[in-house]
Amino acid sequence: MEKSLARYIWDHTRPQQLFILLIVALSMIPYYLAFDLPKQIVNGPIQGSGFDQPGDTELFMPISFDIPFWGHVELYGGLPLERMPSLLALSLTFLVLVIINGLFKYYINTYKGRLGERLLRRIRYELVDRILRFPPKYFKHVKAGEVSSMVKDEVEPLGGFTADAFVQPALLGGQALTALIFIFIQHFWLGFIAFAMAMIQVGIIPRMRRRLIELGRERQITARQLAGRVAEIVDGIGTIHAYDTSNYERADIAARLGHIFRIRYDIYQWKFLVKFLNNFLAQLTPFLFYCIGGYLTIVGKLDVGQLVAVINAYKELPGPLKELIDWELVRQDVQVKYEQVVEQFDADNLIEPEIQALNAANGTMLNHPLSATNLVLEDDIGGRVLEHVSVKISPGETVAIIGTAASGGDRLAEALGRIIWPAGGKVTAGDDDLYALPESVTGRRISYASPDAYFFHGSLEDNLLYGVKHAPVEPAAYKGAASDQRKWDVLEAQRSGNPDFDLKGNWIDLETLHANGSAGLFGSMMAVLDIVELSDDVLQLALHSTLPADAEVAPAVAAEIVALRRDLREELNRRDMNNLVIPFEEDAYNTEAPVAENLFFGMMPDPKASTRAIVKTSYFRNIMRESGLGDALFKMGQGIAESTVELFKDLPPDHPFFEQLTYMRGDEIPTYQHLLQRLRHNATPSDEDRIALIRLSFFYVEPRHRFGVLDEALMRKIVEVRHQFHANLPPELQGYIERYDPNAYLTSGTLVDNIVFGKLNHRYSDAVPKLREIGGDLLRKRPELYRALMALGLESNVGAGGRRLNNLQRLKLSLARALIRRSDYYIFNRPLSGLDHHLQEHIVEAALAFLAKSGDNPAVVWVLSNTPLAKHFKRVLAFDGGTLVEDGAYDTIVESGTVYKQLIA
Template identity: 30%
Template sequence: MSIPSPSVPGGTEPPAHGGAGPGPGLPREMLAYLWRAAPLSHIKLFALVLLLLPFNYASLELPRLIVNGVTDAISGKVPRFLEFDLAVPDALGGAVFWNFGGFEVSGFELLIGLAAVLLALQLIQQHISRLIEMAKARLGERILVGLRQKLFDIIQRLRPEAPMKSKALEVGNMMRFEVGPISPFAGMAFAQPAKSAGLIGSATLLIFTQNAALGGCAIGILALNYLLLGIQRRDNAHKLKVYQREAVALGKRIMSGIDRLPLVHGFATSPFERGEVDNRLAIVSEASLNMKRQTATDRVLNLLMSDVPTLVFYAVGGWLALSGAINIGQLVAVVAAYSQIPEPLKDIIDWDEKRLVAQVRYDFARYYLETREVWPEGVQDVPAGPAPAFDGSVRAADLGIADATGGAVMEGVSFEIAPGTAVALKGPDAGGKHAVAKVCGRAISLYTGAVRLGGHDLAAMPEALYGRHVAYAGGEPIVINGTLRENLVCAVRRRPWHASGRAIDLSGVALAGLDLESLGLPDAAALDRHVLAALSLGGLGDLVVRLGLERRLDPERDPALTERLVTLRAVVTDAVARRQAETGRVLMEPFRFAAFNRWMTLAENILFATPVNDGRGAASLLCDPGLAPLLEKVGLADDLRRFGLAALRILTDLAGGPEDLPGIDTKGLIRAEEMRAAGLLATRADEIFSAEERMLLVRIAGRYCEPRHRFGLVDEGWQERALSARAQLAHLRAVSGIALARYQPDAYCQALTVRDNLLFGRIAADRAGAAAVVDEIVRGCLAQEGLIGQVERLSLDVTVGEGGLPLAAAERGKLTLARCLVADPTILVIDDALVPLAPSEQSQLLEAVLARRTGRTTLVVLDAGEPLHLFSAVIVMTHGQIERIDVPGAGEAPLEAARA
């Protein structure tokens, strides 16, 4: 450990790190982004559209040929099949470039042939249109996936200074919902207007070739439609933006309200919260109504633009036919051609509507993608080539940190830590020690000066290098809603997902993405041993054993282990008996068929079994239709109902009345969904109950356990009745199809925990410390028989819940440290992870960790009580400055003297 110096050798004085943006932003216009995302795909779509147009034009021409051919045949002229020419319209001179005379056929043959050609043209157009639609869909999904990947990349690169929870929720909602409308538009962004314009153009061209006046009329109508379309869409974009802005503001306000719920309940501010949200809801509703009004207006205008011109063409075209300017075939062709214009015109209108919607969504996405609260783009890329050297040193030069208001938290701090040393940071909480640890742990990314870890600039260090060599145990534990194993191995899940998109499951461990090579581990079993060692070193050895003992095993899935546990049962029970004899304390009550077990419920004592894979429990089986007749036969049905009623009345008296029953701890006698019915039942003076009420009373009786509830209801007489019923029901193996796991001294009981199977009994929980003593005995027996590792491994598949709520605060802190130990970092930074622990436990844990990490760099933030002899040096910080350096065993040295 070198003495702090005013500068790092060879260092520079960079500006505040983290000010750079996330990288190149998106183009302002969505169409520019869509073209850049996949230009070749758009070109392919253009080619398909161009291929479609000749077939479309030919299909519009065929009705004229059919009508004229039939008329010619009626007038005596010989029809010709496939007669056509390439010529300029008569209005432009009528020059013929190429003429094909066709074949002489009869009128009927001409009709059938042209109809067949028309059908073929329609089928070809349908096929090309299908190809266009599929290409559009693929392109849209491809672009949407790319945009969502960019948005998720923002979440991955959020800086610790960003409002991470709200930002992640906003971007997550953006990924799921807001950018969705971009997908159907992305594929049609260029191809759809080209296709619609081509179809309109081919129809207009055909009209113009039939008659110049009608062609001019068509062009004029289209120009009028274009003008009306511009007027129609003028206000739509603004209204949509207003709606989007207010909807996003409403979502943010609701998320903020969820975060402050404890304050709402604590200070009764719900009226204000509801009023503010109601006001925002009214604003959003009004914006939505404005959009719906505009939509209704658009529909009327679209109807006028599509239907009125058709009537004009019928009138003008009919008059021209009557005057002899055009023949009937040309009139049919003109009317048929114009009938094709409204549909592509409507497609252009729809395209414009979707463009406005997609542009608004795109603008919001671009806002998030250009946020300044993320790490620079590329920081999470894995560098090519061999991994660079990382020596484990920590150096800071003129390190400075400002708070949110711009005030200096720390300024001008410089120090150097040699590789492989353990150094402590000490001083007041606001003195700067936590700030130094957070900078090294990347929990603070905005700072001035320079920090180098392992010889690399921290500000520019790729995450792949940092995550492999540095680990930070902070004071805000992150517990994944998954198993204990998943919470630990996430520290080494650094590789991309398996190419097939499926995890490779081996021995219960999802190995996809795990970097086993960096840890020197060959397989899943070795990984489990490594994880268990980290848990033990992190102070969670007792928790691991406890969770393993609380697991339930299926003998068919683990026959070897369950058989060994049954074999070990005699050893465990003998050890517990010896301890009871030595101390004179009752630690447990064994399961004996001929004896009543006080720590089993009344239902378990009657059945001497537990249902398998049925969450209702043994008490619910007592009122099952398949068991009720047997209880009547052995004379227990009425007794159980009276027992349950007595227990219910005692509970009601303890509560102070039926209405107060939900406010007391019933210790499992009455479940929440039964509370209302139980309260009504407790007020009844008579004992004439319905079937449902009788079943409730039996369930209450079946859940009763004398040492737990202490109502004095189970006397010697009840014990004898329960044992008598047990003997008569011993033949039962199932009730209404529900299998029973019976308590047998020579077999493993699937419905019991591993602990209860080893003890073949229940711990006397009314004896203080009995559970801890019994677990100590069980652990010793397992270790002696070489089974402790297998039981510990069972704990890795236990789900720890969202946020780790089943765990104590100290256990969550230890879990954070254990996760860091699994990563086996070159530099370990321990900040506030161990704050919930008692000082003595902190000291023991740090001593064990530092002893294991000999030769590796460890930086620990200390409070007042830890032993300092574990560290090579102690940096004492006050008021954002280094006050002095303490070297254990060498006394103190003021900073100035140390520098000299």
């Protein structure tokens, strides 16, 4: 990248800079005219010079020039006006000039702003572009947080400066010069004083600020390191908790903040010292004007109008001057920042842009053998991890790589997958160096999967299809305003040197997928999810999420789900298992649900907050009072409290039995004990006591707690009050609760809530697996619904880095992401390490069968974490100590090789 910021800016914005300079120059004319007017107004109409007699006129706005070597040119002779009209005319002219100056300023500022933003966009893009082109080794030394802080924050001031890089010195210099020249014209010596003072300011101040720039650089580096550390804390939060090092991290952050504080405080001290000096020098000049100019006026060498004009003009001088000095400082500051960033983003062996060039054609096949010749690989500290390995893999071969963890086989796979670059030797595809081939060939015709695969924030589907988004194959269709917007986007992207690839277009070429008959994209996804045995997880994700109300399929899915609910009930009846679920029924008490749920009889999006809001209302309280249920529940709560206190009063608070106590905290036992005592002595309980006990009754589930405080009569009563409660539910409460209706879909519930639509009987430990089994069978009879649910599951977010998935799911997804691509070579680098052996075998078999029948006859290189699985491959490479020790057909390696025997021993 260009080392000098000024040059970088000039190279990319030259025409615009020249244009804006021209505009600035033009703006000087009204600017200067506005200076001269006050003098004319004061000396002319106000003081009356030239209007000595009533009726005298002066010429208004004569336009004439003296052109050297030419003579006097008169364009307009001027309009003769009397004293009052003259005053008015001159004042109005002044007003017009003020407006023109303002408009010029407005135009220049917006133009500059846009220019700056474009350059900022260009720099940021260029930096990220370089990140994408860095050699893999670079990333072992950088912290993600620091790099993102550079791209985001550190280049930000560069944008602001861009616009000012040439315009500001021209504008301000012009203004200052204009003011100075004006003062010179009025009076040479006063002009000279102003000039001398200005020179002192311009000379001294920047020198003093040099220290400030150094501090600024230090501040930048420390702030960047802070960003890096914060990102590290976020990434490593698990380790920090596991080893109780949070206070070590606190100490580290505090130390860094202290360091930054010291630097910033230092900066303030210098900054305000310089400011003080600057202000002092600026104020010294008017002192001289008043003193000397006043003297000159008194002795008659200067007229009052001139003095006023000089002082007026001088008012305009310190402003531009100060800004000019500020500009110089900003320039130095951003130059430093720019150098810093460029230094960080400078790497010798960047990947050539041609290698990553966009290519929408998918025709090129890699039907040459993939070979490593004398390949040497090194780790970070230069240790050899692979020594002079030569191996050739032909199209269509299935190759297993076996060996211990550090034997070098996985490194070879990394080199074939272009994860690491060779330190010696070559990796070639046919005659071409693998690293010289465009990524549109290597990145598509070779699919690599390993356990440390990264997942991007987004949906499961986004991640599954990530590996096929090489180029937009079909532009998005835009209409009306969106089309204009798109045109604008393209134009602006080009103006900032950004690519205009359309993110909203279709990036998925079905040709690049293992399309499964006519099922297309969805069919391909289902097929690979089945192979890696992830389909069930996806289905579970869908079932445990709520149906997005805005989804197009929502009404159809909801209807199907309600139908499935009925199917489930019938099926349970048929199998005589209807006691597994106690359904929600309008007129029946649900014995497995707590009292509150029976009373409110509806789904609450946020049960705690909703209950709290509902019980506060007078509507609810009236119903409770009038029906007598309040009293009944109060008595019930009293019974629960008595039994609980009796059970737990002598237990130490850390006793494991407290885990079973769900409706009361261990430390609340004494509180309730006191409450019960008060009730025994005092007939009328306080409101608070009533609420506390009724609250207890809300959590009560008879079959679970078994205190025998809930009888048939009370259950009937609760159902009665349930009806009353819902009969006239005020609109403001309706948002809190969605009434259970066996024939309607509960929008605030998950899909599983909607299918089961009842409470599981907790006495049957196998209720969940049984229901899952029956539900699965029923779902298979509704392929449309199954498909919709899978689509819904694929939309679930995987979280940052895929953290919302568990490790097993991540491994499976990583493999699926590679399998879904049509490639000529599949390099699998222990993709299933950590899975149990049965599952590994299933998946390896299924994946090999899937690739074999795909029709492309691809080669598969699989680094096995489970050696016996080598039997599924035709050829076996055995590695030991960084060298290839055996290479041959499976049978020979197993029979005559030593590595295989050692590994399975």
